[in-house]
Amino acid sequence: MAEDLTGLLSPGAVAVIGASPRPGSVGGEILRNLKGCGFDGDLYPVNPKYDTIDGLPSFPTIGDLPDGVDLAVLAINRDVVLDAVAEAGEKGISNLVIITAGFKESGEEGARREERLRRLIEEYKLNVVGPNCMGIINSSPAVRLNASFSRWFPHGGQIAFISQSGSLGETILECFADVGLGVSLFANLGNRAGLTENDFLAHLASDEGCRAIFLYLESFAEPREFRRLVERIAPRKPVVVLKAGRTKAGAAAVASHTGSLASPDAVVDAFLGQSGAIRVTTIEETITALRALERGVLPKGDRVVILTNAGGAGIIAADACERAGMEVPPLDDETKGLLSEFLPPEAGLGNPIDMIATAGAADYERSLKLAIGGVDAAIVIFRPPLVLPDPPLAVADGIARVASEVADKPVIVCTLSREVTPVVERIRTERVPVYAMPETAVDALAVLRRARRVREEREGGREIRVNPDPARRVIDAALGAGRSGLF
Template identity: 40%
Template sequence: MNEKRRSLESLLKPRSVAVIGASRHDGSLGKKIFDNLLESSFKGPVFPINPNAKEIASIKAYPSIFDVPEPVELAVIAVPAEFVLEAAEQCGLKGVKSLVVISAGFAENGKEGVNRQRDLASICRHHGMRLVGPNCMGVLNTDPDVSLNATFSHVFPPRGDIAMATQSGALGLVILEYAKNLNIGLSTFASVGNRADVSSNDLMEYWRDDPDTSVIMLYLESFGNPRKFARLARSISPHKPIVAVKSGRTAQGSKAAASHTGALATVDVAVDALFAQTGIIRVDDLEQLFDVSDVLSRQPLPKGNRIAILTNGGGPGALAADACSAAGLELTHLSAETVAGLRALLPVRASLGNPIDITDVGAAEYRGALSLLAGDNNIDSVIVIFIPPVFACPEEVATVIRDLAPEFRRRGKPLIASFMGQRGCVPGTTLPAGTAGVPSFAFPEAAVHALAKALEYSRQRQKPKGTAPEFLDIDRERAKKIIDSALDGWLEPDTAFSLLQAYGIMTQEIRAAENLERAIDAAQEIGFPVALKIDSTAILHKTEAGGVSLEIGSPEELKQAYDDMMEKMRIAGLIKGIRGVYVQKMAETGTEVIAGINHDAIFGPLILFGLGGIYTELFQDSTVRITPLTDADAKEMVRSVKAYRLLEGFRGAPPADVPAIEELLLRLSALVEDVPRIKEMDLNPVRVFGEGRGYAVLDARIRLGSTERLALPK
């Protein structure tokens, strides 16, 4: 057992608990927490700490933690904020191993609270105590050998294999109530509050090796250390699913970005990228969080997307079919043997397609039909829908599902129920919790959504992890000279191209010219046809301003294009910022894409890829990943955009050099990892040529930020 996991044992599996602030007064947090510890039948001693009471709930109370005659592993502090530091110091001197500070009035409450939280964390570090909170709801463990409810929620959920961390104490109350009502079992639960010490990252690391936990649920409001989070999630998700809901999806008051990449690589896009790369299942709300976790906890992973729907009502079956289509699930063709068996079993009025509408029959027909579906090799998963009719009672059908669940599990097929109008357990019976249980939903659409997410995770586990390749032809010394000599701000285009070339990124030849005469000389040197581009400090997007002219085939055409461009600039009032023009060799035809970098304050460098050219922001056909990229990340990025169909060869067009674009993304990842001063980059357009012919960056914008310098790897 590693040291960090051992340090959390005293928090989640303590052998003794003290409640500092335990009280006799109804409604006080101290009383609720103390009562909950007793009612949950915690397996160790519980010590109430209160200088004004001799006993609480018939248990001897102690004036201070020092007076407790036995060792204390966990102390729950529920006193006003101004007394917390003293209590924490006393716990440290006593030898307490972990604290849960319920009290509010810390970093969430102004400068004084920030200072108080800093001092609390310092006390805990000094004494080697782990700290959950402050401003939290507490921790919980349903293991019968522990039976810990160190929260102020009276709800003690059923035993299960789902672990949960939440940053919101208020939501924690709802979460525990929801879990109990739906018979969804938890292993452990922690409300981390202000995260002065223990965070979701720490808990994930604990749950990674916890034999009692098979699924991890997270409610996140923010990320402390996204890179550590990503590293942990990558190591956990291939073995245990992580299901997360992240609040704050919409950007309020977002500023205008100076590049296409900056406009497209928003914070929520970065969260999606982080989750996609690490195998985390992202859901939109708490209901979906429980739905998906319940399926992952109780059912085997789907082997494929072939679905069979068994229903006793045509309408719900049609709704489920529509939901399957939207979620990428296929309503499979039943085998001839299954169809024959259903025909012999069901009345003539039954529909034997898929969905299978068995109409108004009883539990016996449900049993026979489900048995046939369990043995059909054309089916990967089954959704069974039941509307309580006159002819069959819910309890009998639920019993059938319960009885057949082990057979579906033996065959590795998820079985999910929808008892219309009833959520969770069917009245009068129990679809059993634990690994043999069958999740039950009030509406079929929710069942389909949860199953689709389970399939998403199943496919994610099958993907290769990938590696970050090392490019031996990178000229880091050349790059270092360029960066060290550059000021903050946007690089000149020829300087930007030089930096890209140092990292083996292919660019189209370009020359700067301060006047028409120099432009003609440059064009003759590189060879016609050429493109003419304005060089201006006042223009962000040259095409929109009329600052680009293409397919110039002679000096005479160049002069005409130059004069026309300058006249447009004068008319638009943009002449003042013009420093000259750039002359660039025209590239052969190909597909235009965009690649870019945006440095996010939370997530660090983000790599963007998508449809390029003038329609980049209009269609917003792009994807983002967090660096460093692996070869698997790059491959997935290129294939995840709609523009990939163009790269494949759309309607008879020749396919493009996809491997070259994947390599471009990997070289960009290496560049931004080496050069942290890069804050923004647009390579747009990047012209991708035919198979084996590579690509060329036609336009590059690179903005440098901080004064950090390139650190050459040893």
């Protein structure tokens, strides 16, 4: 385990080994990302072919660099990359991001190369991200480091995102950008010859800039340590895991003895569930979950009120709530009476409360304030209709106002349309989660409910009522067989 990731994640000076003025070259893209992201530390390109690159003086070798470089990003040929690692070690640069591919992912020669890299890491006590990775991003306003060739520099936020895969990391960062989800830290682990997800988890446990952690993993670098860390972190910060790799090829390697654990996926489920992680199974689900968790308001129970100006969508939301195990209880008579004082006679005073298409800003605000009193959370469906008594922004304002007043009850908004950007933006400014589809809004609420349960289970001092033995057997078998992953 790495002791300290400060030099890696908040470096004062960064060198790019293999920087280049050529468009499309990876080292060149990284240098331009570092220059363009607002990083205000020192930047040193290293490439003997050039005197200057992008207006910065270029150094011929790592040995020629000034002292005090905290981080070196290596984007050079596989045949020379180990020499560069050793040079960096000699120079006292202890944090490296190795972009270069051609290690254990590419056959026997690559595996030998990775073994040599591991020895160098040990010899020089290096913090290494990679090899075969896309790099790291620290979006914290105080740092603003984009040491990657990602096309996306996510805006600052409170989600830390650790990805084993580069291309999927990029895809998911694009989704983050699409929905305005902010990131505090992005790291693509690549082959994990040095730092693993566990090192980042240990760092993030006490990182106050991070409110939730998302990991995309294909295997666990060290399952025991992973579980120990997640158990500790999850009750305070939700840990969302997208775990891929449940193919037959993977299953064949599992040494499991009971029928119910024959599928490695069931083992992963048990393992993650016991750790307190929230498992998601698709990328869309991931985005839905993180948008909800970003706000951090968890429901205290399972009772939901649904407010709508579109009947069909209310029914769909109610269906989805029941499917997810949440209650959509009838309103009490008092609330009904109060609502009937201002809603039109055509309004439906069940749950969903169908305020019909004529509902204006005051209807939304008053109804939501009244109805949320008796439940634990609200789903508010607001589709700006063809003819509306108030401007859509006024309605959005009212919803956001109530949401910010009831700080202990999640309010989740659904617009039924992707084309209502101003409404979405207004609601988002209060960090109220907003989705196009009613089912997705309910999925989001289900994730918040799961996060609350993790918190309760741990805070209450109760043991999780699952049988840890089968999972332990699998982990022990993996360790016994010298595997670095669980399967």
